[in-house]
Amino acid sequence: MDSALTEISEFIQAIPPMDLLPSNIIEQVVKEISICYVRRGQSLPPEGIVEANLYILRKGALSYVTENDELLGKYSEGDICTAFCLNNDDKAKVTSDEDTLLYSINYHNFHQLVSEYPDVLAFFQQTSEQRLNKKMLQVNEDAILNSSLLNSSIAHFCHDPVFTVSPDTSIQQAAILMTEQGFSCLVIVQNDQLLGIVTDKDIRRRCVAQGLGIEQPVSVIMTDDMATIDIKSTAYDALMMMTQKHIHHLPVTADSQLKGMVTVTDLMNNEGQxxxxxxxxxxxxxxxxxxxxxxxxxxxxxxxxxxxxxxxxxxxxxxxxxxxxxxxxxxxxxxxxxxxxxxxxxxxxxxxxxxxxxxxxxxxxxxxxxxxxxxxxxxxxxxxxxxxxxxxxxxxxxxxxxxxxxxxxxxxxxxxxxxxxxxxQWINTPDPKALMHCSTxxxxxxxxxxxxxxxxVRVKMLKKTQSSTLFIAHLSRNALNLRPPLGFFRDFVLIQDGENKATLDLKHNGIAPIVDLARIYALSEGISSVNTIERLKQAAGTPSLTKASAANLIDAYEFLSMLRMMHQANKLQKGQQPNNYLSPKDISKLEREHLKDAFKVIKTMQDSRQSTY
Amino acid sequence: MLNHHPLTRWLFGYEAQRKRMLKRAPEGPLRDFLSVPFPPLYTPLNCIPILAVDFETTGLDAVQDKLLSVGCVELNFNQIKLGSSYHQIINAKGSLKANNVTIHQITDDQKDQGQPLAEVIEQLLKRLAGKVMLVHFARIERQFLRQACLELYGMAPPFPIIDTLVVAKRRLDKRDVAYDPSELRLLALREKYDLPEHYAHNALNDAIATAELLLAQLSERSKDLSLQQLIL
Structure with missing residues (x-):
């Protein structure tokens, strides 16, 4: 192609989602471009354009505001303005902040050119929520492919059959059976009822060390207050239970029936470091x-x-x-x-x-x-x-x-x-100090x-929070102090009042607002979980939170947390102190789009919270 | 610089000249070009059909030096239509001077793959018919185009031209402040209007760059202006 158009092609191809298009399609997209110049202070679309168009900024800056002049976002070099893609009734306005050179493309023609590229079309057709959801689905799929025990079902780890004996079996018989079968534990069962568990350690500590007769029934030395785990749990749940209870063997049950046994060794062998x-x-x-x-x-x-x-x-x-x-x-x-x-x-x-x-x-x-x-x-x-x-x-x-x-x-x-x-006291008198303690x-x-x-204490507390609308209202208002940014403008973070900041505080501007929202939903619905995703899942479908909104918030939360995790991993790898501050220069254009979508989800949920109280 | 006063006579001159030459022109590209009327002088700015043109040449002398490549793009209703862009390397006689190659970056090999001058000029005239030609520093394009027409058809037609350099110069002259002539170069003017850097010395690229510059220049002018105020 002509080198002039090569330059423009390269510019276009670097902008997500255009980067998903092969160069022959990009060439055709470039042929659809009309270059326009919009003087500072003028509004879009440029004079003489009536059809649905998308605009790519080559140079300059645009502001996107609501009917009431509330800033929604800004566009700069390399941004795609989709506000005029569909002839909708959106009352939002776009005006130029600087003299601006635009590449305008007829949306109808563009649509036809990329019709075989659903990922590209989706960018122009889907809402923030839909795009974010798609991104997280893909992230989660990757995670499952790379999965470790954290998301594997316990069913993959437990082994069966488990050897069971009746409570009147002698300690010696039990020991012989364990030796023969190479098991370090046995489950004691009577009439299909799980009575307890006996391990190598029990035989050593409760029998041999105590000088107890080996002809005694095994029930004497068994642990009867036995922890079990349901087969539907994850290996991670098993780890947590074993850590907390300080045990190495965990019988696995399905509908209260013994199904197998999982040991610390089982989990360890699977994971290495x-x-x-x-x-x-x-x-x-x-x-x-x-x-x-x-x-x-x-x-x-x-x-x-x-x-x-x-x-x-x-x-x-x-x-x-x-x-x-x-x-x-x-x-x-x-x-x-x-x-x-x-x-x-x-x-x-x-x-x-x-x-x-x-x-x-x-x-x-x-x-x-x-x-x-x-x-x-x-x-x-x-x-x-x-x-x-x-x-x-x-x-x-x-x-x-x-x-x-x-x-x-x-x-x-x-x-x-x-x-x-x-x-x-915190619930009855939600003063600023009390609200500060709430988050902890x-x-x-x-x-x-x-x-x-x-x-x-928690049961009593949740009963109170559920009925205390005043407390929830204060908590809601407090949570709205942390607002997500609007998006990005050049290499800056664009915040509500149109100001620019050099770094993005992932924790305070993204993650904390969702954590706060999840807590509010949990406290108003009496949900005892404290993990944010768990709270959102459980609050989904209650009067506080629709299922769709919960799913959107979870996507936004996971995306922001993932960015923070990657950022911290990079810092740690360089031997630096991990922090929550991300420079827009280090965020790819695509990530910026996803971030903008996440901010939008948070803002929507905060706004609806604000209107509730 | 040509004296452009009185303007009215100038344009009547163009149309009158076109009609006169049409009668004498031989069948072919030149006649086709001449048979389309030029836009009238009172055409409002945003309605002038414009073709931004740029030539790469082996030198500044239209008689001795050769035309190497032609690039052009249409500018209609204040929109530069990339779909209309045209770029062609010309298979000129004689090998290229080394120091020029570094400027326009057209090598002998590429040149040999080019098209004959006659075909390229025919393509250009076809696109130029009924339009105003837009160039930056008109002397080169006008002289080389005239020379090519003389060689090919035995006569050179009139070309109404808008020159972004002259548009800028008239403005600076009006302010009556001394300025450095280098301020009038395409790159310098584009920088002044905050236009993006472009890959210069490719004919199509420079044609697009010139068209963008005109859009920027026109954006600060009154919408009531017509072709009359812009034409050379």
Whole structure:
């Protein structure tokens, strides 16, 4: 082709979605171009053009505003203005901010040229939500292809049959059976009912070490308070349960019937250098120094998972699981040092760890909930525990919480009763300070100890939030303080008032607004989950959130989290501190389009929240 | 520079000349060209049918030097129609001077693959019929085109021309402030109007660049202007 048109072709071909077109189609698209010049302050379409057209900016700038002059977006060099593609009744206006050179293309002719390229057509025909959904479907497919245990069903890991014996089988007979079959555990069953489990360890600790007769029935040494997992769960769920309960064998059930057994080894063999492996080493660590050494693997794991195409959700869960393992191990060490707890308690994780959305180098947000039987003199034990664990976590790279949301802070080391009072107070008097605490403490989970302590508080709390419209209204208004940007203008982030910023704060301008929205839906619908995606899934179809909106928010959340994960992985790989700030220069044109779509989804949901209250 | 006063007589001159020559012109491309009337002088700016043209040549002398390539594109209703673009390398006699090759980047090999002058001029006249020719610095294009017509048809027709250089110059002259003549170069003027950089010294590319420049120049002029105020 003529070199003049080659130059224009290259310009066009670099712009998504045109990059999906082969050069012979691009050549034909170029032939459809009419070059127009629009003087500053004039509105589009240019004089003399009445038909539906798309406009590609070669030079200059355009503003896209509503009927009421509210800025919707700006276009600059290399942007495609689709506002006039379809002759719709959109009342929005486009005016030029600078003298602008435009490539205008008749949309009807363009449509015919690219009719065999559905991905290109989709760009012009689909809504933001549809485009984002498509992008995330593709991301998720990739993740499944690269899948690890995090999204594999437990069915792929568990083995059957499981050897079962009746409770009156002797310990020796059980041991012989285990040796013959090469199993490290047996399940005790009576009349199709699961009674308990017996492992190698039980025989050693509860029989041999105690001098118990081997002719005794196995039921004497079995663990009867047995944890089981449903076959529909993921391997990740199994990992979480094993980490939390500190067990290595987990019977798998379907409709309460024993189906198989999954062990830590099963999960580990499948993964090599991975989250499970790390959690398992953590359990075996004997000193804080050893833990510190292990902690250096977390950034590497995060890089590896990100590069493998794991979704941000899975990375967040893995890192959270590892933090949990560190915390549990440190608590165990502390208890060994301090002696057993004077009264029941639980160690809680708040914020991103609570939501299981943690990335490497997050700060620690934690708290203690203690039985109401606590006496004043017990305070020392808990203070020592908190100090030991918190210092240990800090040594392992989880920096102290700048807001002092830590178990070492007496305010957050309280009895169950006091916690209930806190929540009641925050809900009844939602002043700014209370609302600030909401984002942290409404996302609590139990890491170690008596989980009932927190769950009882939560049940009461959710009952209150559901009926307190005033509280939800305040929370909603507060959440609207963080607004997503409008899009991009040249190499800048374009915000609401038309100002430009040099960097995009993925956390505050994208992820946090969705986390806040999800929390509001959960609290108004009495949903106990704290993980953002889980909250959105459960809120879907309730009066607070339509199913379609939930799906859109999940797509937007996953996309933003993925960008953040990739950005952080790149930083970590360069040995830099990961952060949430992305320079538009580092975002491809295509990613910018997807980001704009995500911002639009957030804005739509925030606006509808605003109109509700 | 040609004296363009009085304007009215000038244009009557073009149309009158065209009609006179039409009677004498031989059958063929030139006659076809002459049989289409030029747009009248009072045609409003945005309705003038324009063909932006650029030549690459071996030198500045229309008699001694050769025409190497022709590029052109239509400009109608303030829109440059890329679908109408035409670019052709001419198979001229004689080999290329080395120092010129670096400017226009047409090598001997490419030139040999070009078309004969007669065919290229025929194509150009076909596109130019009934239109105003747009060039930047008219001297080259006018002289080479006249020379080619003289060689091919024994006579050179009139060509109404808009010259972006002259449009810019008239404006600068009006301000009565001294200026550097280099400000009138195509690249400099495009930069002044914030037009994008372009790959210069390709005939079609320069034709498009000239057309874009005219759009920018016209955007700051009153819409009531007509061909009369623009023509050379």
């Amino acid at each position: 991975n989250a499970i492996n790390i959690t398992s080493i953590i359990h075996k660590a004997k000193s804080v120094d050893e833990l510190i050494e292990i902690s250096s693997m977390i950034p590497k794991l995060q890089i590896r998972m990100a590069k493998l195409g794991t979704t941000a959700d899975h990375v967040g869960k893995s890192i959270s699981a590892i933090t949990m393992a560190f915390t549990i191990r440190l608590i165990e060490m502390a208890e060994k040092l301090l002696g057993p707890p004077p009264v029941p308690y639980a160690w809680l994780a708040a914020g991103s760890q609570g939501r299981q959305e943690q990335f490497a180098h997050s700060d620690q947000d934690n708290a203690l909930i203690i039985s109401n039987d606590m006496q004043p003199q017990h305070g020392y034990w808990f203070k020592d525990l908190a100090t030991f664990v918190s210092d240990g976590l800090a040594a392992c790279g989880f920096i102290y919480c700048p807001g002092n949301v830590m178990a070492t802070n007496p305010q957050w080391c309280q009895t169950q009763k006091k916690w209930s009072q806190y929540f009641a 403490f409404f996302d609590l989970i139990t890491v170690y100890g008596e989980s009932n302590l927190l769950e009882q």
